Amino acid sequence: MRDSSMSNRVILPLCRILVLVVWLFPLVWILLTSFKPYTLVASRDPAFFFVPSFENYISALFEYGLYETFLNSLVVASSTTLVTILVAMPAAYAVSRIRFKGGPQFASWVLSIRMLPPIAVVIPFYLLFQQFRLIDSVLGLIIINLTVTVPFAVWILYGFFLEVSRDIEEAALLDGCGPLRILLHIFLHVARSGIIVTAIFSFIFVWNEFLFALILSDAAAVTAPVGISKLILPYQVLWGQLSAAGIMVLIPLLAVIGFLHRYIVRGMTFGAVR
Amino acid sequence: MLRTGSRDAIVVAFQKYTPYFLILPSLLILLTTVIFPLAYSVHKSLLYFHLFRPDQIRWVGLGNYFELLTDSAFWTSVRLSLLFTAVGVGFEIVIGVLMALLMSGHFIGSQAIRLALITPMLMSPVVTGMTWRFLYNPDNGVINALLGYLGISGPQWLSDPSTALISVIIADVWQWTPFVFLVVYAGLQNIPRDILEAAQLDGAGYWRSFRSVTLPMLKPILLVVVIIRVIDSIKTFDLVYVMTWGGPGTSTFLLAIHNWSIGFSGFQIGRSAAFSYLVLLVIMMLTTYLTKQMRTRVFSSQRVV
Numbered sequence: 001m002r003d004s005s006m007s008n009r010v011i012l013p014l015c016r017i018l019v020l021v022v023w024l025f026p027l028v029w030i031l032l033t034s035f036k037p038y039t040l041v042a043s044r045d046p047a048f049f050f051v052p053s054f055e056n057y058i059s060a061l062f063e064y065g066l067y068e069t070f071l072n073s074l075v076v077a078s079s080t081t082l083v084t085i086l087v088a089m090p091a092a093y094a095v096s097r098i099r100f101k102g103g104p105q106f107a108s109w110v111l112s113i114r115m116l117p118p119i120a121v122v123i124p125f126y127l128l129f130q131q132f133r134l135i136d137s138v139l140g141l142i143i144i145n146l147t148v149t150v151p152f153a154v155w156i157l158y159g160f161f162l163e164v165s166r167d168i169e170e171a172a173l174l175d176g177c178g179p180l181r182i183l184l185h186i187f188l189h190v191a192r193s194g195i196i197v198t199a200i201f202s203f204i205f206v207w208n209e210f211l212f213a214l215i216l217s218d219a220a221a222v223t224a225p226v227g228i229s230k231l232i233l234p235y236q237v238l239w240g241q242l243s244a245a246g247i248m249v250l251i252p253l254l255a256v257i258g259f260l261h262r263y264i265v266r267g268m269t270f271g272a273v274r
Numbered sequence: 275m276l277r278t279g280s281r282d283a284i285v286v287a288f289q290k291y292t293p294y295f296l297i298l299p300s301l302l303i304l305l306t307t308v309i310f311p312l313a314y315s316v317h318k319s320l321l322y323f324h325l326f327r328p329d330q331i332r333w334v335g336l337g338n339y340f341e342l343l344t345d346s347a348f349w350t351s352v353r354l355s356l357l358f359t360a361v362g363v364g365f366e367i368v369i370g371v372l373m374a375l376l377m378s379g380h381f382i383g384s385q386a387i388r389l390a391l392i393t394p395m396l397m398s399p400v401v402t403g404m405t406w407r408f409l410y411n412p413d414n415g416v417i418n419a420l421l422g423y424l425g426i427s428g429p430q431w432l433s434d435p436s437t438a439l440i441s442v443i444i445a446d447v448w449q450w451t452p453f454v455f456l457v458v459y460a461g462l463q464n465i466p467r468d469i470l471e472a473a474q475l476d477g478a479g480y481w482r483s484f485r486s487v488t489l490p491m492l493k494p495i496l497l498v499v500v501i502i503r504v505i506d507s508i509k510t511f512d513l514v515y516v517m518t519w520g521g522p523g524t525s526t527f528l529l530a531i532h533n534w535s536i537g538f539s540g541f542q543i544g545r546s547a548a549f550s551y552l553v554l555l556v557i558m559m560l561t562t563y564l565t566k567q568m569r570t571r572v573f574s575s576q577r578v579v
Binding site for chain 1: 288299300301303307310311312313314315318349373376377381385387388389391392393394396397398399400401404405406407408409413414416421448449456472506509511515516529530533534537538543546547550551553554557558561
């Protein structure tokens, strides 16, 4: 497609590096800031070279309670993701394989759910949770996050399951395999990358979720994004701790993506965007 | 031993009832977690419902809706959100596609670079908002400091009503362009080589073959990406909450933060619910319009969801 002329061997890589540097600059800046001692963080002239210190990290984690918020986020995100996959897989299987009323419209219906502003969902749940004393609880957060992740997961898995060839399935059915076993043994394996992609997206969504956690948590079930927002004090912003917290919140997701990236690429090319 | 006939019957029965059995847990969750808030909030949208004045709850029918539709503040938010989405998503698509083209192919570090570029979309919008707020800071923000080294006096970004919205848009574009990049990049991998090579053999240059071969094949994917981004963009809340809270003045008073202010500053639950459904209407109209616009230009037999 492209010949390796001078312009392509020099200009292209140069462009790539330029785009990379410019685009990642904000992140790099926050990373640098997170290691700056307090006096440098708020200084007028930006400091690029300095002696790094961990004080922001320690302060954020232990002085401003972010340690607990990370634990909460982990519990809420993992549990929600697990339940989402367990619940969405059978549903996606049913909708993709067995024809019943409203099958083809299913995808549009799921998309419509996504169109509703989350605030419309929060208020009813708040009032409901008040009855059941689920305010400020991890379980409550899991429940409300499921309203977003389950439809989305069913939609994505539906697209993937459509791609699974029917021959294997029919062979298994003839051998006396019940649909549940088919699901477990065949789909889990063939659509593996799709399932992983769905799990990753669900996890990322819940990990970064803010509105639900803001309203439905108070002290005990505070998640990381809300904890971070609390570093914005009435007359001051704790930029140092904020930078450290921002980096810490990002690391787990980077790790997840880093380890599972080949599933993502395979997953997206396999038909995620259907 | 079951005879073949009965066995078939069982299989058939299984196939008939299993779908319902399988989707039962999912359906239960969807029912309680989706239908319930939906029904509840629709009902509340037809009431005057102030959270701390329970004695004044009364039926107003479509009153909330009429009040909002005749409120100029509502239309200001609609206008701002539409502007925010149009500009933001527009840039995201264009830059995302260009980025995908630039980064496609195999070269040293291509995988690492692509992974790195995806990072912004992994961030919580709260962190993104604070990051950019830090960069934009008039006193010690690095953007104005760097501009100062070049002799340029930087704008006040978030503090100036005339630049606040574009500042928020920049942060939003920064965060979500990688998403477009990711999806388009994956789509580019799916384009069969032979067609591109045939075009090249016929003498088509890079941009010509992009316009005539690659772009049409990307259209279904672009449609999905645009729809997803438009929906999410209209719902933008976290970013604005953390960056400007709708200000200065009302220059960034987008729909979601306006709704919040009605529901949690004014405690008008009924009005907030009505507001949500008006926003839903806006989103539905937008997506229908966009789908029609983009579908009429796709001549492929692919079924687009």
